[in-house]
Amino acid sequence: MASVFSGPLALTDLDDFIAPSQECIKPVPAPRLPPGKKTGIIKIDDDGSYSALNDLGESYKLEKVSITLDDCLACSGCITSAESVLITQQSQHEVFKVLAENQAHTDERKYMVASISPQVRASLAVKYGTSIEEVAAKLTSYFHSIGFDLVLDTTVSRELSLLQSCKDFMERKERFDKGDKSALPMLTGICPGWVCYAEKSHGEHIIPHISKVKSSQQMMGSIVKDFLAKRRNLPPSQIYHVAVMPCYDKKLEASRPDFRSEFDTRDVDCVITAGEVIEMIERRGQHLMEYESCDLDRLFEDLPTEIYSHSGGGSGGYLEHVFVHAAQALYGVDSPPLNYTVKRNKDLQELTLNIEGEKKLKFALAYGFRNIQNIVPKVKQKRCPYDFVEVMACPSGCLNGGGQLSAAADENSKELLSKVTDLYNSVASRDPKESRYVERLNLEWLEGNSTHPQLLTQYHVLEKIDNPLTIKW
Structure with missing residues (x-):
């Protein structure tokens, strides 16, 4: 398989x-x-x-x-x-099990929350030949029909993750300029496939460089199990949170012990993919487009939910947002040119800020294992030329995640990815700094604390176990 x-x-x-x-x-x-x-x-x-x-x-x-x-x-x-491995807690079957238990034991009913990633919406929109907005409305209707109470958009949590990443880079850059050469390069930590690999294969050589900022999935987990739980006056253990993601690796991320709350409940109880959502719908003998379009649920009752995106590509735009922020904050360049240079392949690109012929910032994105292999040795040998690297395990990034819908028998996979990318980019982009949702979360939840524990995570050096069965004779 x-x-x-x-x-x-x-x-x-x-x-x-x-x-x-x-x-x-x-x-x-x-x-x-x-x-x-x-x-x-x-x-x-x-x-x-x-x-x-x-x-x-x-x-x-x-x-x-x-x-x-x-x-x-x-x-x-x-x-x-x-x-x-027997995966017992990360499947659509577990979701249906909880829904059935809700019907059987109404006095112990879980409050059901689904959070859907923008990449999944784009994949489904291409499959059904419709708009991302229409898919969002119909997914909301579908999840309500099977017993969910609230359907959220992870764009909001991604805004928190992007803004926190900008702060992380600025702090690291200050330490670097003061002589701490281990502070840079900063490597993103939002891809669980990359994080697991780094922990197990490179340990203390790489972990200090990985940003501790939570991914949008886990940031939404904190919003749901902490902020939302308090607003609804519910214990976190009474909320069942399902994330709909483009990647199977996200199941591993949700299962990390670091993402358990003080109430011994996961921030994200279950992760399902775009393909699994289709299976869930079709097992009822139905079709997503058969559902009525309904208004999108609101995180704040007085703020309508709108479908929008962020510039910088289908993996969240971390490189671009940190680059633009650093250029403005450090060098007063408000709109730096975003002229990407493709290196060995399209999944390894560079972005440089030059002022009067002098290089001030050098960023890169490295997608797929062959490019990760190129970056990691340079970091370990302290000769990496970059200040910041956006790292993703999947070639072409999150829009090409293993949980996205596959090409049909008569369809080319590259053409499908191109369609998904075009549709994803068709949604208007906004600056996270101008987000009303972030403003409210900062006011009512984080209280302006940029080092709030709900925003950050940690990584671990996992020692390799010596086993005679691993010896290559």
């Missing part, structure tokens, strides 16, 4: 990326048997289950070992074989 995860999470030629059967180290409790009863022959039953015979000839079922994403992320063994 082809991996649905990004390249860095699907590598098979590195020693620390091997099959779970070789190196899964999860401790499995083995209950002590009563005296005189010892396990003997183990056999496979007709239904595929396993049974054992004790020394008295009695047969009993053996329990399956359930390995969750939390188990995987806690070790350095087999996360890159995640598609073959």
